[in-house]
Amino acid sequence: MCSSSSSDIKRVVVKVGTNVLTNKDNRILGPVLRELVRQISVLYERDIMVVLVSSGSAIAGKEILGETNINDKSIRRQVYSSIGQPRMMRYYYNLFHDYGMRCAQVLATKRDFDPGVHRENMINCYEGLLSEGVIPIANEDDAVSLTMSMFTDNDELASLVAELLDADRLIILSDTDGLYTGHPDDEDSEKLTEVTTDQRVEQYIQASDKKEGEGRGGMASKLRIAKHTAKKDIPTYIANGKRENVIVDIIDDKEVGTKFIHQ
Known part of the structure; x- marks a missing residue:
């Protein structure tokens, strides 16, 4: 089992999902972005x-472009994401600037993590x-990422980045408080506060899972x-990414949420 005090934590990867950043009308939530920063x-x-x-x-791009006549789902995602990336970075740039910080965009495909020069x-x-105190903002290079070069989703990208940098924590922010024994809205469901890697909890997924909006x-x-x-001992x-102070509380x-540890 891997454990450390917050004073030992130096690198953290935080993944924030589409359902955290948007409302029911699939609009980007500025206050959520600000709280995150x-x-x-x-x-x-x-x-x-x-x-x-x-x-x-993709949501940010759709807000700008609106509905499209592109029928191919992959091409439609490429177009929305390509338009939306600059808008998301403008949001983040301005917010980090407000807090006296700098950020940078790092785009990648799955192949970039294979051993070799790209890695x-x-x-x-x-x-x-x-080393320069700049916050990297990672995302998939949707414009060129198709089929074999695609990540399953940004959860996979976050995991690969955490491994790449030997991070001390990976925090996946969703719109639920963690993993439950049933659907989170059911009274009989209980949240699992800690799960070990050898613990069988997959049976709870069907009842608790939900896929909405543009997220994969x-x-x-x-x-x-x-x-x-x-x-990997991370x-x-x-x-829940919409819970106040969630990231800081996890580090403390x-x-x-639900903590996953190796045992």
Whole structure:
């Protein structure tokens, strides 16, 4: 089992999902983005660097372009994401600037994580940014990422980044408080506060999972990724991104969300 005090934590990867960043009408929520950046600034003041893996570009692009006549789902995602990426970065740039911080965009495909020159270049880029106190914002390079070069979703990208940088924590922010024994809205459902990598909890997924909007990930993906990352001795959390101070509370080892550890 891997454990450490918050003073030992120096690098954290935070993935924020589409359902956290949007409302029921699939509109980007500015206050949620601001709260996210505020918490990252709190960790920054503690000398804890965060790599942010942010969804939302497809929704942001759709807000600008509106409905399209493109029938192919993959091409439609490419177009929306390509339009939405600059808008999301403008949001983040302005918010980080308000807190006296700098951010940078790092786009990648799955192949960039394969052993070789591309992987080394990625490491060098991240290390360079982190050494300068710049917050990397990672996302899939949707314009060129198709079929074999696609990530399953941003949960997988976040896990790969956490492994790449030997992060101390991976925090996956969703629109639920963690993994439940049933659907989160059912009175009989209980939240699991801690799950070990050898613990069989997959049977709870069908009742609790839900996929909405433009996001590709669901709880089944989050569980798989959380266990995989925890096996790399990176404690991983699934928590509610709309909960106030959720990231800071996790770093302070408060009982928030579901924690996955290797045993």
